[in-house]
Amino acid sequence: HLQLLESGPGLLKPSETLSLTCTVSDVSISSKSYFWGWVRQPPGKGLEWIATIHYSGNTYSNPSLKSRVTMSVDMSNQQFSLRLTSVTAADTATYYCARLYDGLGGFKYFDDWGQGMLVTVSS
Amino acid sequence: SDELTQPPSVSVSPGQTARITCSGDSLPRKYAYWYQQKSGQAPVLVIFEDRKRPSGIPERFSGSSAGTVATLTINGAQVDDEADYFCYSTDSNTNPLFGGGTKLTVL
Numbered sequence: 001h002l003q004l005l006e007s008g009p010g011l012l013k014p015s016e017t018l019s020l021t022c023t024v025s026d027v028s029i030s031s032k033s034y035f036w037g038w039v040r041q042p043p044g045k046g047l048e049w050i051a052t053i054h055y056s057g058n059t060y061s062n063p064s065l066k067s068r069v070t071m072s073v074d075m076s077n078q079q080f081s082l083r084l085t086s087v088t089a090a091d092t093a094t095y096y097c098a099r100l101y102d103g104l105g106g107f108k109y110f111d112d113w114g115q116g117m118l119v120t121v122s123s
Numbered sequence: 124s125d126e127l128t129q130p131p132s133v134s135v136s137p138g139q140t141a142r143i144t145c146s147g148d149s150l151p152r153k154y155a156y157w158y159q160q161k162s163g164q165a166p167v168l169v170i171f172e173d174r175k176r177p178s179g180i181p182e183r184f185s186g187s188s189a190g191t192v193a194t195l196t197i198n199g200a201q202v203d204d205e206a207d208y209f210c211y212s213t214d215s216n217t218n219p220l221f222g223g224g225t226k227l228t229v230l
Contacts, residue, residue, distance in 0.1 A: 039219075039221075047209055048221070060218060062218065096165055100219075103154075105154070107153065107217075109211060110168065112168075
């Protein structure tokens with residue numbers, strides 16, 4: 001059964017760079033049918049897609065965050081990562097890594113999620 | 124516009140049918156998906172491709188879509204179904220898009 005585990009610092013200061021890693025277990029990260037992504041959820045609010053990556057290296061980012069977001073994949077370690085630069089208090093959220101399945105008609109959807117990790121930005 | 128609109132809250136008594144709607148101009152051309160998120164937990168997929176149910180999801184959960192409105196129906200809602208529910212689809216650029224979420228209260 002797929003396991004996704006987020007790791008990284010839980011507290012950042014404004015203007016710093018957020019770096020998170022998701023470790024994938026029990027499923028190959030290089031499967032053609034799957035993409036890998038990040039979603040965040042500010043406290044008490046809804047879900048916001050951040051970015052998606054395929055093992056081939058193709059990446060897609062939320063236009064509202066695109067200038068600050070970088071994703072990468074490390075197939076040898078079964079990991080994918082997120083970098084978000086110049087963080088502010090508005091970036092405080094629970095960050096989830098998740099798998100996207102390339103489903104019917106090419107529609108991709110999140111079919112499995114990590115447990116989530118709270119990242120707080122505060123001076 | 125690329126938005127998915129949900130009611131902020133829905134409330135039902137145990138055993139009643141709960142219906143949560145999701146409105147979006149692109150839904151006639153896109154599939155709708157639904158996630159359940161209980162307090163302090165990660166979202167769980169309960170409906171995919173408008174009406175399909177993942178293995179392990181109870182039969183009381185069903186989905187439908189007509190025109191610009193997708194609906195999640197919970198027949199015989201239970202106290203354990205109390206959660207936030209998010210609809211999901213893709214925008215005009217095929218990027219992931221979530222609705223604002225609906226808080227379901229069962230009491």
